Amino acid sequence: MSSEQDPDAALMLRVKQGDIAAFEQLVDKYKQPVMNLVYRMLHDATEAEDVAQNVFVQVHKSAGRYEVSSKFSTWLFTIARNLCLNELRRRSRHPADSMDAAHPEQEDQPWQQFEDKKTFSPPESLLHGELERKIEEAMAELPENQRTAILLCRQDELSYEDIAKVLKCSLSATKSLIHRGRETLKQKLKPYLRTGAWKQPK
Amino acid sequence: MGIDPIYDKLREIIWRRKLSEAEERELRKWLAAHSEIQDSLEMETGLTDALKKLPNVPVASNFTTRVLLAVEREAIAEARGQETKWKLWRRLPRWLPKVASATVVLTAAASAYLYHYSVEARQKDLVQRVAKLPLPNPEILTNFDAIRIVSATPAPDEQLLALFQ
Numbered sequence: 001m002s003s004e005q006d007p008d009a010a011l012m013l014r015v016k017q018g019d020i021a022a023f024e025q026l027v028d029k030y031k032q033p034v035m036n037l038v039y040r041m042l043h044d045a046t047e048a049e050d051v052a053q054n055v056f057v058q059v060h061k062s063a064g065r066y067e068v069s070s071k072f073s074t075w076l077f078t079i080a081r082n083l084c085l086n087e088l089r090r091r092s093r094h095p096a097d098s099m100d101a102a103h104p105e106q107e108d109q110p111w112q113q114f115e116d117k118k119t120f121s122p123p124e125s126l127l128h129g130e131l132e133r134k135i136e137e138a139m140a141e142l143p144e145n146q147r148t149a150i151l152l153c154r155q156d157e158l159s160y161e162d163i164a165k166v167l168k169c170s171l172s173a174t175k176s177l178i179h180r181g182r183e184t185l186k187q188k189l190k191p192y193l194r195t196g197a198w199k200q201p202k
Numbered sequence: 203m204g205i206d207p208i209y210d211k212l213r214e215i216i217w218r219r220k221l222s223e224a225e226e227r228e229l230r231k232w233l234a235a236h237s238e239i240q241d242s243l244e245m246e247t248g249l250t251d252a253l254k255k256l257p258n259v260p261v262a263s264n265f266t267t268r269v270l271l272a273v274e275r276e277a278i279a280e281a282r283g284q285e286t287k288w289k290l291w292r293r294l295p296r297w298l299p300k301v302a303s304a305t306v307v308l309t310a311a312a313s314a315y316l317y318h319y320s321v322e323a324r325q326k327d328l329v330q331r332v333a334k335l336p337l338p339n340p341e342i343l344t345n346f347d348a349i350r351i352v353s354a355t356p357a358p359d360e361q362l363l364a365l366f367q
Binding site (some may be wrong): 060 | 245249252254256257258261266268
């Protein structure tokens, strides 16, 4: 892999030399896929934004050590996954009150409700339709490595080999993770996939 | 996992994207002999479509600006950290490095002298103790050669002794 083969690696080499405009280009290009991955790993919009921001800060901080040995996107998603895993570990050590926990007196109401003051609200837009909600739920129930593998499959620029590098496992193990994850999703979404609901234009 | 290499190859493509016309033809040809797989493959295609249609998570319009500000803050904090270290170093009195070097040299010299002195003292002590011991009587060495030869004879033949018994 050389910087000529991967234009992002060429940009990263410019970042290494202190070119902030090159860094800005990389952030603009990858903020959406990083945010998609991080949000679907953490299921918390505020935390996802903080972690996604931190991913790029880490990229800038580590620029000095960057070597063009593999694709830039592989390196970036590896950083993103590691930060998400750190966050999940931190959560398991310091579990906070769940916003989804049921209210003791009104079972259909959540325990805590907070006004969303932001102009955007990822959960609302994500849960726009019934089918989207079902698939998000099914994805959330998958084990972390299966979910990450399936989410990375959505990134066209990542080959199966690249996904294996991000997940730090062999190619066959990666394909097996995707297969198992998809089998679970197919089971849970059977009625929707069978009706061809997804084939209808929106 | 796999049924056959063609199926595996096509299914791995279906996991990522729509099949090309050539791939579609290959699949139809393969399905002619494996019609029982058709439903499963349709589900695979449906699931890939479903996953592709998941909407993007909204990103704040000022995301890039916030990242750049965070990077700037990190750089300032790092520079301050370096500066503080340098300031602390500069605040040290000028004579301190010279005194530290002299202390190291003196400590090394004192250790070497003490080591040398202790070895010499132990040697003197040993000589004095040995000198006090009485010398053995030379007569005990009279049969020294005979004793050495007897002790050098081969070991007895255990099997032969056992037969005699």
